[in-house]
Amino acid sequence: MSDNHPNGSNWERDTLHQLALATVKEQRRSRQWGIFFKSLGFLYLFIILFYVAGWGDKSPVSTQHTALIDINGVIGSDDVVNADNVIASLKSAYENKGTKGIILRINSPGGSPVQAGMINDEIKRLRKLYPNVPVYAVVQDICASGGYYIAVAADKIFVDKASIVGSIGVLMDGFGFTGTMEKLGVERRLMTAGSNKAMLDPFSPINPKHKEFAQQMLDQIHAQFIAVVREGRGKRLKETEETFSGLFWSGESSVEMGLADEFGSSDYVAREVIKQVNVVDFTAREGLADRFAKRLGASVSANLLGKKLGLE
Structure with missing residues (x-):
């Protein structure tokens, strides 16, 4: 019988409408707070970068x-x-x-x-x-x-x-590995153009x-x-x-x-x-x-x- 009663139908529609509005308002409020906190985060990162990068340096004062x-x-x-x-x-x-x-x-x-x-x-x-x-x-x-x-x-x-x-x-310092290479059985294959190009090569005598x-x-x-x-x-x-x-x-x-x-x-x-x-x-x-x-x-x-x- 309540489905045929006009007041009952209006009450349900009003309730659904109010719930929908409340949901929209809550979502909007959440987005606003989200934007606010993201902005704070970006501002914080910018301040850190500002000082680390040295952008905040100022010219020294002109007093003695x-x-x-x-x-x-x-x-x-x-x-x-x-x-x-x-x-x-x-x-x-x-x-x-x-x-x-x-x-x-x-x-x-x-x-x-x-x-x-x-x-x-x-x-x-x-x-x-x-x-x-x-x-x-x-x-x-x-x-x-x-x-x-x-x-x-x-x-x-x-x-x-x-x-x-x-x-x-x-x-002038460096290392020599020729003895180690001999023990390991490693052969050094070095080709150069220029008789002194391999000067002080650590893998050559x-x-x-x-x-x-x-x-x-x-x-x-x-x-x-x-x-x-x-x-x-x-x-x-x-x-x-x-x-x-x-x-x-x-x-x-x-x-x-x-x-x-x-x-x-x-x-x-x-x-x-x-x-x-x-x-x-x-x-x-x-x-x-x-x-x-x-x-x-x-x-x-x-x-x-x-x-x-x-x-x-």
Whole structure:
């Protein structure tokens, strides 16, 4: 009987209509909240990328300050410490009118003599352009080999008594596997165009001619290193037969030998030597995107050269 009653039919339709509206509203509310939380997630990821990629870096303030440049780690074209980054930092520091002095805060075991040499040359060039802006090297734990190559371009070198300083030498290392191959019964089949193309191949016996050639090249680079140290340290350097042997010394001994000048931290140099305690960091830091692009570019270039030219 209820099916024939008009009020009963209207009640059912109204109920179904209200349920449908409630469902639609709930779905709409769920979508809105979903969009809201997705937006928050994207915003969070963007903020992380913004700082990691270095997009948030700002130009240093123009008030008077001590400029700080970190040289921290291995020196190499594909490493964090490379000539492009350090030279860009130096230029920014020198060109800023508020810079009263520059601190190169060094903590490096060395690396590429090419990259270190480029940085050394640029420091000397900028010192001539800006004679009223002194630059000081401040050694933390270690300043060896390529790190010291950079340090000697500064006006003075400050160390801690326990710092490690020196290692004025050059090396080329590798491995030889000929004995292992003989034991395993492995035959090396190497074909070259060019009698010296397989020079220092680790799977072939050492060639005395190649060894002599490599040693001459190392001696030449070592002589360049020695000349740079003598130029940078001048009469302060107290040479002995061990000075350029590749040995390294404590900070205390380095001052006695004239490899360094005084004891002092970066805070001490800013406060007592430059007399400007306001320190501004000018270190150019590669962002994640820049680092990825550089490595991708190097990888693609290497693959293309290897495949097209066969020069591996």
